[in-house]
Amino acid sequence: MKKTKPLLTALAMLVLGMSAAQAEYALNLPTGVTQISREVYDLHMTVIWICVGIGVVVFGAMFYSIYHHRKSRGAVAAQFHESTKVEIVWTVIPFIILISMAIPATKAMIDMDDTSNADLSIKVTGYQWKWRYEYLDEGIDFMSNLDPLSNAARQKGSTIKPERVLHYLRNVDRPLVVPVNKKIRFLFTAADVIHSWWVPELGWKKDTIPGFITEAWTKIEKPGVYRGQCAELCGKDHGFMPIVVVAKTEEEYAQWVAEQKGEAAAKVEAAGKTWTQDDLIATGEKVYNSNCASCHQANGEGVPGTFPAIAGSPVVTGPIERHIEVVLKGGGSMMPPFADTLDAVDLAAVISFQRNAFGNNIGDAVQPSDIRSRLASSR
Amino acid sequence: MTAAATTHDEYHDHGPAKGFMRWIVTTNHKDIGTLYLVFALVMFFVGGIMAMVIRMELFEPGMQFVDPQFFNSMTTMHALVMVFGAVMPAFAGLANWMIPMMIGAPDMALPRLNNMSFWVLVFAVLLLASTLFMEGGAPAAGWTLYPPLVLQGGNNLPFAVFSVHLLGVSSILASINIIVTILNMRAPGMTMMKMPLFCWTWLITAFLLIAVLPVFAAAVTMLLTDAHFGTSFFDAAGGGDPVLYQHLFWFFGHPEVYIIVLPAFGVVSTVIPTFSRKPLFGYSSMVYATASIAFLSMIVWAHHQFTVGMPLAGELYFMYATMLIAVPTGVKVLNWTATMWKGSLTFETPMLFAVAFVVLFTFGGFTGVMLSLAPADFQYHDSYFVVAHFHYTLVVGGTFPVFAAVYYWLPKWTGHMYNEKLGQLHFWLTLFSFNLTFLVQHFLGLAGMPRRIPDYAIQFADFNMISSIGAFILGASQLLFLYIVVQTIRGGEKATDEVWEDAAKHGLEWTLPSPPPYHTFATAPEIK
Known part of the structure; x- marks a missing residue:
């Protein structure tokens, strides 16, 4: 009776979990949408059932003993203390x-390890705290950040309730888009x-x-x-660095690739034109909030002792x-170089x-074209 | 061998030094054992408060109480304090108190070294704890201290590194002392294969500590030189490799798990026979199983790193080697079950904790087998499934047997019986809240919640709330333990010398008075 408690607890939790499962709460590994994920799921379930079987036998014997061999039931202790035969049996089984x-x-x-014969390759780079996706064959290259709404809601003291944010902390500004039924090889680095x-x-x-490439592959079967x-x-x-993968049919994927190439061309054009200071500052505020605010804070005050303030900063003013130079190349032990992760427009805008924010009324600005030529010369 | 112990004819019994200095200068194994145990209990509460902060922040989605950086410091420090401050010292305390009394020795072999091991430990932990008050905060890269992240820690890094060095010195000195004591100080007739299993498990643990701690010390020293002396052991830009650190760390880190749990096996192997009124089943296979586990623990480390991109052969080797550990561990579980089989069982608090240990640790063993399967680990790794797994093995392995041991020997140490009703209440509260806290974490991990995150997606909210409620009850229940221990020290029903029915069959310590005199076995007992 006494030792049934953990079991009862487990059962209660299971029942509770099952009812929750109907409300979209997962209790188990997902079966997933790839051959590998199903293999892993099947392995996982096989081992669970083997463990359940062993548990029933071992705990069954123990609980039988706990119930029947109690002193209070008049049990008298036997004095056996070894049996080579039995011990060999329960080593071999x-x-x-x-x-x-x-x-x-x-x-x-072995299946998981085989990255050969891929249809396309995507390089994924981890940054503190965002992902970069480079489609090596298509020349598409972008960053993927936590979506702005989740980012606002996750701040301490935020008035936005996480429950009201769709896919709270599991949504990004730009997802990774891939075709279904193609073998995709991922090259990972940081x-x-x-x-x-x-x-x-x-x-x-x-x-x-960082400094190494690791590999994995997938072939998604369902959009x-x-x-x-x-x-x-x-x-x-x-x-706060989620991953969103959107798997599209082959036609939709081709369409998406074409759109990306169009956008890239538009970006190059935008970087070439002359921007007004107001436009730069307006764009810069958005860039700041998704790239700088997590350390330097949304109010530009930084965190004393850890992250310097932007307000009144000797570098900024x-x-x-x-x-x-600091924004492009990074500084201190924590600040990353942004030359690789932001484009010329975003860099010019955020600088x-x-x-011109947080009481820094310097009044000047830098044009995207300046940044672009500077980036070109440093490469 | 035991000549020194038997020729103490001119031995004068003298009590402890007077006043507070007794605890500073003591070389008495019982005093040092008490110091270790009290220190462990204090650290258990310090680490527990950190766990409460973690579970408070995770009570519901959104950031309510702490900043993410401080949250990371809490998870890091919780682990370091619990492993190095609470659990290891608790077992060192038990070793100090019990090993000389179990083998019929007057004290530890190296009493001054013993004093030094303890006080070095105190300063090591204080050094680590001081980082909590530094600008920039305590280490926040996880207790594994992985570079390059840990190198961003600024001033806390050298403190953490030097603290690890001192912890290592303390543990190695204590291990040397235990080995020397067990090998040289046994009473006449106490052959190795007659020793209580607790002595065997500690002997093997001590060798394990000496084997792996220097590697950890070296690894953190390399962190220090990378951070401050321009080396690049772990920096690819200088020809190094961040994963090298992980190999070095886990060469220490995996045996560390068994450093915690082997002495726990020893306690359980002592408690279960007493309350089954039977000898331990398969004593010699228990000894061999302990030695096999210790050996295997040193050749399986990279199963903590299946996802770092090892070659296929590496993945397969570490998977197979890890699975092998299930064999000797299984032997132990079955031997404990066989010890209970056809016994005459009673369930006082020590037995309750010991049996709960066997059941829950086996459960943690099942998830351990699951984690050993490399392809499945690509899902489980770094998720809450792992958090649940290692709390089922380490909380159950590191605290349940310590509770069992304290309830078992407290009447011997103090001469007073503890309050059995309250002890059982403590057990049931701990058992219930432990499972409430950690069982649901398996589901969270399988559903995709990573570990070490301060905030989570909405679908994880319910189980996190249940887990937090469990954690609060678990934390509060330990105040009851503190109350019971203090109450027992201050007074209570007088304990007999044997304390438990026929306990004298199960160990030399039960032939001594309760409480034992300051010096015991000044003349070695004769073992038949």
Whole structure:
């Protein structure tokens, strides 16, 4: 009776979980949308049932003993204390069970490891705290950040209730778009610290390691939106770098690729024209909020001792040359170089914004074309 | 071998030094054991408060109480304080109190070294704790201290590194002492294979500590030189590799799990026979299983890193080697079950904690087998499934047996019986709230919630709230434990020498008075 408590607790939790499952709460691994994710799911379920079987036998014997061999029921202790035969049996049986698990596990591992013959390759780079996706064959290259609404709601003291945000913390400004039924090879790396790219519906996660490339592959079988997030602790905003994969049919994917190329051309044009200061500052505020505010704070005050303030900063209020250099190349041990992750328009806009916000009334601005020529000469 | 112990004819019994200095200068194994245990209990509450902060922030979605950076410091410090401040010292305390009394020795072999091991530990933990008050905060890169993230920690890094060095010194000195004591100080007739299993598990643990702690010390020193002396062990830009650190860390980190849990096996192997009124089943296979686990624990480390991009052969090797650990661990569980089988069982508090340990640790073992399967680990890794798994093994392995041991030996140490009703209440509250806290975390992990995040998506809200409620009850229940211990020290029903029915069959300590005199076994007992 006494030892049934954990079991009862477990059952109560299971029942509770089952009713919750109907309300979209997952209790188990997703079966997923790839051959690998199904293999992993099947392996997972096989092992669970083997464990349940072992549990029933071992705990069954223990609970039988707890009930029947109690002193209060008049049990008298036997004095046996070894049996080589029995001990050999229960050393050999686990061996056999383990081999039965190792066979499907080895097969799944070999399948997972085979990244050959991919139809397209995507390079994924982890940054503190966003992802960069480069389509190596298409020349498409963009950053993927936490969506602005989640970002506002997750601030301490925010008045936006997380419950009211659609896909709270699991939504991005630009998702990774991929075609279905194509073998996609991912090349992972990181710019600063180790991250880990995890979308449960694909069946795996992979660490992204600065200075190294790790590989994985997927072949998504069903169009849809699949969400995940960074799985390796990567600093302050580790919990706020989600991953969204949108799997499209081949035609829709081709259309999307064409759109991206059009947008890229428009961006180049935008960087060439001369911007008014007001336009720069307006654009810069958005760039600031999604790229700078997590450290320097939305009010520009920074965090004393950790992240310097933008308001009244000697760099921001000093000569613009130095300001541009810090933003492009990074500074201190924490600030990353933004030359790789923002385009010329965004860089010019955010620098112009910082020089004219939070009480920094410098009044000057920098044009995207200046930044572009500077980037070109430094490469 | 035991000549020194038997020729103490001119031995004068003298009590402890007077006043507060007793605790500073003591070289008595019982005093040092008490110091370790009290220190562990204090740290258990410090680490517990950190856990409360974590579960408070995770009570519902959104950021309510702390900043993400401080949250990360809490998860990091909670783990470091619990592992190095609470659980390891608790077992060191039990070793100090019990090993000499179990083998019939007058004290530990190296009493001054013993004093030093304890005080070095205190300063090591204080050094680590001081980072909480530094500008920039305590280490926040996880207890594993992975570079490059940990190198962003600024001033807290050297403090953490030096703290690890001192913790290592303390543990290695304590291990040397335990090994020397067990190998040289056994009473005549106490052969190795007659020793209580608790001594065996600690002997093996001590060797394990000496084998792996220097590697950890070296790894963190490399962090220090990378941060401050221009080396690039872990920086690809200078020809290094961040993953090298992970290999070094887990070469220490995985055996560390068994450093915690082997002495726990020893306690459980002591408690279950007493309350089953039977000898331990398969004593020699328990010894061999302990040694096999210790050996296997040193060759499986990279199963913590299946997702770093190892070659296929590496993945498969570490998977197979890890699965093998299930065999000796299974032998232990079955031997405990066989010990209870056809016994004459009673369920006083120590037995309750011991049996709960066997059940819940086995459950943690099941999820351990699941995690060992490399392809499945690509889903489980770094999710709440892992958090649930290691709390089922480490909380159950690191605290349930300590509670069992304290309730079991507290009457011997103090001469007073603890309040059995309150002890059982403590057990049931702990058991219920522990499962409430951690069982649901399996579901969270499988559903896709990563570990070490301060805020989460809405679909994880219900289970997180349940888990937090469980954690608050679990935390509060431990105040009851504190009350019971203090009450027992201050007074209570007088304990007999044997304390438990026929306990003298199960260990030399029960032949001594309760409480034992300051010096015991000045003349070695003769073991038949």
